[in-house]
Amino acid sequence: MGYIFFENWANVWHMALMTVISFITLFILIRISGKRTLAKFNAFDFIVTVALGSVLAYMMLAQITFTEGVVVLLLIIGLQYLFARLSRESDAMDKVLNASPRLLF
Template identity: 70%
Template sequence: MTDIIFESWSKTLEVALLTIISFVTLFVFIRISGKRTLAKFNAFDFVVTITLGSVLAYMMLGQVNLAEGTVVLFIIIAMQLLFAKLSRRSHVMDKLLNASPKLLFYQGLYLHDNMEKEMVSKDEIVSAIRQRGLADISKVLAVVIEPNGEMSIIEGSKDGGSSTLHQLEKAVQDAS
C-alpha cells in the first residue's frame, strides 16, 4: 500500500532521468519531422500536451505512484519554462528551439527547395489558396508556411506599402 504514494528515492530519480531523456527525445523528433506534424501547435505546446496527457494517464491508472508522477509533471513543466526562457533570451536558442516561417510560393514561383524541406506539395499550396477564397493564383504574392504548420496566403499589394514578408523576401533574394 505504501508504494502508491512513494516507493524509493532511487526509483523517483530514475523516473526523473527517464522523463528528461524522453522529453528531449520527443522534442527532437517533433523538430525533425517538421511543422506539418504540429498542425496549429508550436513545439512546446505539442510536446507538453502529449507528455502531460501520457503521464496523467499512467498516474490515473496507477502505473506510476503519486511521487513519481508528480516529479515527472514538475520536470515537464520546468523544462517547458526553461526552454521558453532560453528562447526569449538568446537568438541562437530561439532559432534552435523554434521553427521559423518559410516561403513556399513567391511572385508566381513555387520554391521547390522549401516545399521539399517542409514536405508540402503544389496541390496543398493551391488548396490553401482556394480555401482563402482566391480563384486567381496571379493575385497571390506569397504563400508562407508558419511555425505552427498553417499556410498564410498573402495577396499582392497595389499601394506598395510595407511588407510583412521583408525577412522572408530577403532570404529569397540571398538564395538567388
C-alpha cells in the same frame, strides 16, 4: 495493492532522468519530422500537452506512484519554462528551438 504514494527514491530519480531524456528526444524527433507534424502548434506546446496527458494517464491507472508522477509533471513544466526562457533570451537558441514560418508559394 502495492505502493500508491511512494515506493523508493531510486524510482523517483529514475523517473526524473527518463523524463529529461524523453523530453529532449521527443523535441528533437518532432523538429526533424517537420512542420506538418505540428500544424499550428509550437513544438513545446505539442510535447508538453502529450507528455502531461501521458503522465496523468499513468498516474490515474496507478502504473506509477503519485510521488513519481508529481516529479515527472514538475520536471516537464520546468523543462518547458527553461526552454521558453532560453528561447526568449537568445536569438540563437530561438532559431534552434522554434520553427520559423516559410512562404510556400
